[in-house]
Amino acid sequence: MVGTFRPRRLISVALLGALALGLAACGEAHPNTTFSHNSEYNTSIDQLWDKLLLLGTIVFVGVEVALLYVIFRFRRRPDSPQPKPVHGSTTLEITWTVIPALVLIVIAIPTVQTIFRTQAKAAPDALQVEAIGHQWWWEFRYPQYNIAVANELYLPVGRTVSFKLKTVDVLHSFWIPAMGGKRDLITNRTNYMWFTPNDTLPSSAWNGACAEFCGESHANMKFRTYTVKPDEFESWVKNQQQGIAVAAVPPAPAAAAPASAGVVPAALTPAGVQPALAVSAAAIPQRAPVWAFPADKIESQFGYTIPKTPIPAGNEFDDALLLNGDVARGQSAAGLCMACHAFTSNAMPYAVDVIAPNLTHIGSRHTIGSGLYPNDARHLARWIKNSGHMKPGSKMTPFGKGQIDGNTGKPSGMGMYTDAQIADIVAYLQALK
Numbered sequence: 001m002v003g004t005f006r007p008r009r010l011i012s013v014a015l016l017g018a019l020a021l022g023l024a025a026c027g028e029a030h031p032n033t034t035f036s037h038n039s040e041y042n043t044s045i046d047q048l049w050d051k052l053l054l055l056g057t058i059v060f061v062g063v064e065v066a067l068l069y070v071i072f073r074f075r076r077r078p079d080s081p082q083p084k085p086v087h088g089s090t091t092l093e094i095t096w097t098v099i100p101a102l103v104l105i106v107i108a109i110p111t112v113q114t115i116f117r118t119q120a121k122a123a124p125d126a127l128q129v130e131a132i133g134h135q136w137w138w139e140f141r142y143p144q145y146n147i148a149v150a151n152e153l154y155l156p157v158g159r160t161v162s163f164k165l166k167t168v169d170v171l172h173s174f175w176i177p178a179m180g181g182k183r184d185l186i187t188n189r190t191n192y193m194w195f196t197p198n199d200t201l202p203s204s205a206w207n208g209a210c211a212e213f214c215g216e217s218h219a220n221m222k223f224r225t226y227t228v229k230p231d232e233f234e235s236w237v238k239n240q241q242q243g244i245a246v247a248a249v250p251p252a253p254a255a256a257a258p259a260s261a262g263v264v265p266a267a268l269t270p271a272g273v274q275p276a277l278a279v280s281a282a283a284i285p286q287r288a289p290v291w292a293f294p295a296d297k298i299e300s301q302f303g304y305t306i307p308k309t310p311i312p313a314g315n316e317f318d319d320a321l322l323l324n325g326d327v328a329r330g331q332s333a334a335g336l337c338m339a340c341h342a343f344t345s346n347a348m349p350y351a352v353d354v355i356a357p358n359l360t361h362i363g364s365r366h367t368i369g370s371g372l373y374p375n376d377a378r379h380l381a382r383w384i385k386n387s388g389h390m391k392p393g394s395k396m397t398p399f400g401k402g403q404i405d406g407n408t409g410k411p412s413g414m415g416m417y418t419d420a421q422i423a424d425i426v427a428y429l430q431a432l433k
């Protein structure tokens with residue numbers, strides 16, 4: 001028996017296995033990892049984790065070596081003497097109390113230091129952002145700039161951002177894994193958190209999510225974060241501060257009949273491709289500087305933030321109509337949307353509670369449905385037609401003619417738009433840069 005046992009071979013196999021496992025973990029890009037150094041918050045947590053892993057490994061190896069030694073050294077042999085009883089040994093009792101106490105103290109020092117560092121008050125000149133959870137979307141208010149936006153958070157690199165975390169309904173949890181967090185949004189209470197996106201970061205896009213179960217679309221309560229250069233941030237703010245264009249739009253040309261109803265035009269087939277708004281996008285004046293995180297940069301470098309959710313089966317829409325969407329007709333039809341959505345400006349404070357995302361600059365966002373779908377004509381049209389079908393539990397009632405409201409199981413009282421009218425509204429919303 002003793003002759004066949006090869007501890008050396010066993011150890012080398014175990015080491016090789018551990019190495020292979022370790023290397024496998026390095027083989028892929030992990031854009032949502034928390035083990036990143038994109039902010040001082042994540043850096044502190046990661047360094048603490050490394051320290052604790054090292055200390056824990058030392059303790060583990062020490063304990064296992066001692067255990068194995070004792071098992072083999074004092075194993076039962078035919079001629080072994082009767083072992084000496086050690087029950088009641090004061091020396092042993094003190095030793096195995098003091099050693100773990102020392103180990104805990106050594107672990108507690110960096111842990112408590114990190115807790116105090118990350119829980120301290122944010123710098124007074126920090127960027128203030130109120131992140132407000134709604135079932136199921138995110139509102140981000142920038143009180144210093146008097147704007148409020150939805151589902152897409154812009155942060156300048158190198159500047160500490162101090163979050164006030166609130167919810168208007170149930171518990172949610174704010175989390176940008178690559179930056180820091182997560183922290184709960186608790187009813188009737190304000191939580192705080194701060195971090196500084198590293199000033200060496202290139203302009204980047206990151207995923208954010210709700211990390212606390214908050215109802216049937218919890219998994220669909222995502223958001224995007226853009227860490228951008230300070231001058232890009234200023235441009236974005238300037239654009240968001242501007243009100244919607246209220247200039248009269250020229251009368252719409254007669255609606256061209258859809259050439260081939262039911263057939264998806266080539267320009268619309270890949271998700272994300274926008275139809276050419278030949279009709280009257282120019283009717284809403286473009287104001288410089290208009291800056292939002294560039295879509296082509298997202299596609300080429302930050303594909304992991306592009307929603308891949310398939311359109312649920314059964315949400316039919318005649319995509320050919322989207323090529324004939326008219327901004328002017330859409331503008332008059334969209335009056336109904338104002339019952340819930342603010343349109344005229346992103347400016348705070350609001351006279352009433354916010355119940356739905358602000359749409360003043362909806363065309364400058366890259367996602368809809370709280371990060372669930374790309375903000376393109378195909379998805380937007382189906383969203384307006386029946387958002388509850390696109391996102392379970394959505395509080396927005398269906399606006400498509402004859403659609404069933406998923407929340408009531410009855411035909412929607414607001415279901416008044418034909419596909420052609422929805423195509424007009426889509427054209428209008430997309431023009432709101």
Ligand code: CUA
Nearest residue numbers: 172210212214
């Ligand atoms: Cu909000 Cu989960």
